[in-house]
Amino acid sequence: MREGLKIFKIGGGIIDDDAQLRQFLKALALVPGRKLLVHGGGKGASQMLQNLGIEPQMVQGRRITDAATLDIVTMFYAGKTNKQVVAGLQAAGVNALGLSGADGNAIRAVKRPVKDIDYGFVGDLPADAVNTQLLYRLLESGLMPVFCAITHDGAGQLLNTNADTIASTLARALATQYEVELHFCFEKNGVLRDVNDDNSVIPQITAAEYEQLKAEGIIAAGMVPKLDNAFAALDAGVERVVIENALRINEPVKTILCQS
Template identity: 45%
Template sequence: MNSLNIVKIGGSVLEEESSLQQFLDDFGRIEGPKILVHGGGTKATALSKELGIPVRMHEGRRITDAESLDVAVMVYAGLINKSLVARLQGQNCNAVGLTGADLNVIPASKRKPDSIDFGFVGDIETQEMNGYFISRLLDEGVVPVFCAITHDGDGQLLNTNADTIASSLCSLLSENYEVRLTYCMDVEGVMLDKYQPDTLFETLNSEQFHHYKQEGVIKDGMIPKLFNGFKALENGVHKVSIKHSKNLLNGTETALIS
């Protein structure tokens, strides 16, 4: 099978021009089929504030009312996605910027209100996804760039966590490719002490994940990322690693192992 690299970026690398340029240069050097997935919550929060739209969170997850969804679509699918596409084109990387609504790649279900109503948030069922056009584009040397927007198949756009989009694309495409998923962050990987580089876990298995989560060493945004990563491994993804965006092309990382 051909190998396929799926790289997810988010956080500060999208905010700092020099980091972003280095990342895009490195991403451009990855050979063979590749997909970029990006978040952009910081910029969406900034635009919401400028427009006087309250940003509501519940346990680290964004609550998406109609106005917040418009902001998410403008920032993720518009500003960030198309800027990345133009910059990749500028380095002769033939990119196409997509939401999950485009080509109906990622249909999702609006999350049912439980104790909390998350609003226009979409949950993905991998078996509903459509990989045909993505495979065709990859075969033609095109680089799909996905943002954190899906749709309900009935005309409604939905907001979906970018880490989840990345791991879902991995599961979808692992039938036809040897998929490597890389979550780029602004830390080197999973560390016992984030200020001590020598405490980096070079590998992490599921038991260690649960142990260190209980100990409070692994916390916040790292938890859903690792959860998605181990799920991708279970679904046949060849390799999942977590690394700093500046280390895209070298081996400093935490590799998840089953």
Template identity: 50%
Template sequence: MKSINIIKIGGNVIDDAKAMKKFMNDFSKVKGHNILVHGGGKLATQLSNQLGIETKMVDGRRITDAETLKTTVMVYAGWINKTITVQLNSKNVKAIGLSGADVNLIPAIKRKSAKMDYGYVGDIVTQKINTSFIAELFKQNITPVIAPITSDHKGQLYNTNADTIASSLAIALSKIYHVKVIYCFEKNGVLNQDKVIQKLNLSTYENLKQNGIIINGMIPK
């Protein structure tokens, strides 16, 4: 079974030009087959503010109404995705910019919650991820750069958490590859009073979440 890497880059790294330059250099040196999943950074929020669209976040997740969806698609699947792709191409990485909506790559359904209407936020249907398409890309030594936009079978676009996309891809692709997932963000890891938690199981996670140690964007991670 061949090995692949799924590398997820956080929005705060994307927003930091110096960190982003270092990441691109490091990523271009990673051998083997790789998938790069990226978040959105602050640009979508900035664009929404410029257009007079209110931004709402709950537990590190964006509430995505119809107008917010437009800005997230523009920024995530457009500017950020293509900027990363061309930068990798300039470093001799044969990269292709995609979103989860392309070739039904990452099918999703609208999130259902009794407590909160997240709007156009998609939950991934992991068993329907188009793993055969990714396998074909790997055969041609192409590196997919995936933006966190998904869609359903009716043609509805969704904003989907990039951390969830990375983990769902890992689950789906683990049937045909040995998968290693790497999260690249501005922290050293999941922290408890500035100390990295080396191992984290479900019960420990729930306890840390209830005590306000794991909060906001760290929750989906």
């Protein structure tokens, strides 16, 4: 039997709130077994860009990562946020080790090809992006890898990369070695039957049920790409995907996605 590995992804909301972040890190410290964290950005980088007078570059309504923006997001994600999270986990007794994709060549991305829009220094992840050998060694040494959403192209260029994509790509790649549970943590208690009622969490959704919930319009809008991504990870060998409240990861309330 393969050993278990829990991969957690947290987003901007919790990163921006020091007290909530501390609460999450303490809860994470209580999760037993091998674990890995991926954190998104938060509003700090945008605020700093504004304070420095760097205007957000938008093309056709899409945010572009130009060189100045990449510098700031690298500083924020790989510097401030990543090191605060790592220091917080160390204080909670977890031997965390922060990584960008460049470190140990952990995640090698490809600069997004220019089609209609040039997104700038944004990385897409090919199927073989992850250095599973490195992560296996770190995990088996008792370390908890903590990824920020910065990767590299192997030729010296850092790339801004979607944190959800990093989490699911890591989950797929590590599913060859571990029984992987992928946890998307956000501000809701799970996938809701009624978006206005935080107590309407659907405890479990199979692939067939997901198709029906989409057809009925119960799952719509922003949840669809998130769940499409989640079910794709299940198809690719991830054991279980969990959608849950970042502040309630050790409580039973959550949505568990599974193939059948």
